[in-house]
């Protein structure tokens with residue numbers, strides 16, 4: 001039945017869709033379920049003690065500042081710290097181009113608000129981060145999907161699109177250890193993408209929550225750093241990152257490194273959203289960063305997550321070799337599985353939930369459909385012994401599905 005509120009919804013609000021992952025979280029909270037579904041960090045790795053000390057310090061030394069309204073741009077000392085951190089990655093920008101956001105998710109929404117008109121083309125990877133699609137649906141873009149392979153976004157496909165006259169408002173790329181695919185854009189493709197951005201005056205949104213979670217191999221240069229190297233200033237890339245995966249997602253603090261021309265507009269748009277990100281939490285994070293927490297914490301996370309990734313790869317090899325293909329991500333939190341053509345991952349999920357194991361079917365990550373036989377597995381959240389058990393349950397679920405003759 002249509003309610004008063006259904007009839008009064010704006011056109012944009014009619015496009016809002018629930019996230020397949022957030023919907024699954026209700027099920028995965030049950031203790032008997034082993035979840036590879038959410039993109040959740042390992043809760044036992046949260047640096048609770050260090051954050052408690054930081055909170056105590058801030059509330060003792062500077063409560064009037066930490067509990068007061070603050071600037072929309074973010075807490076100045078934390079912005080300065082991030083500026084230094086980014087300069088270490090060869091992205092040196094003036095202070096006013098460093099902004100704090102309430103998670104990267106808010107940065108994505110702000111970008112949608114500023115850059116998308118109804119019907120405007122927006123280029124995204126296939127598959128891409130579901131939360132970006134969710135943030136942008138209400139602005140009603142026309143999503144143009146670009147294929148990906150083991151080297152990340154197919155930049156040649158983008159080039160063909162541009163040559164054919166398509167002019168996306170921006171290209172959205174999760175450049176390292178992508179969510180959901182686990183892939184990393186190769187250095188050669190990064191270079192080409194930045195050249196295309198310059199040739200076609202094409203904005204690039206580089207979303208990089210996982211870049212620090214590297215388990216082997218060299219880190220590729222940031223797209224933002226290549227842009228700075230080419231022009232002597234940040235010109236075509238808006239760079240997003242977050243403390244969600246480095247400290248804890250419940251803090252809800254991310255950062256945006258923006259070309260000068262967009263900085264003011266981002267700040268004004270954020271004013272209307274939430275005035276500013278929480279003062280106390282920004283001051284706590286600064287305190288934790290200032291005292292060097294990340295220098296020990298990031299290596300610890302790398303160690304723990306590498307082990308979990310390897311455990312999952314071992315279990316997949318043991319139980320699912322022959323039934324699926326998967327990649328070996330060199331960092332991040334996700335593995336991408338491709339099942340036999342005729343197996344529908346949505347049907348497999350229903351069978352999997354009966355076996356008390358969860359994952360996200362791949363279709364959710366494709367803006368224009370596809371990927372019915374693909375799925376995303378998170379390896380950072382479950383403890384190693386649960387990972388082995390969960391993969392075995394997945395195999396049982398697949399056996400049950402195929403022996404029942406259920407395909408699509």
Ligand SMILES: Cc1ncc(COP(=O)(O)O)c(C=O)c1O
Nearest residue numbers: 039103104105129179242244254
């Ligand atoms: C690619 C990507 N971008 C952005 C986000 C949102 O992060 P935050 O917690 O900072 O809002 C996530 C979270 O999983 C993500 O995977």
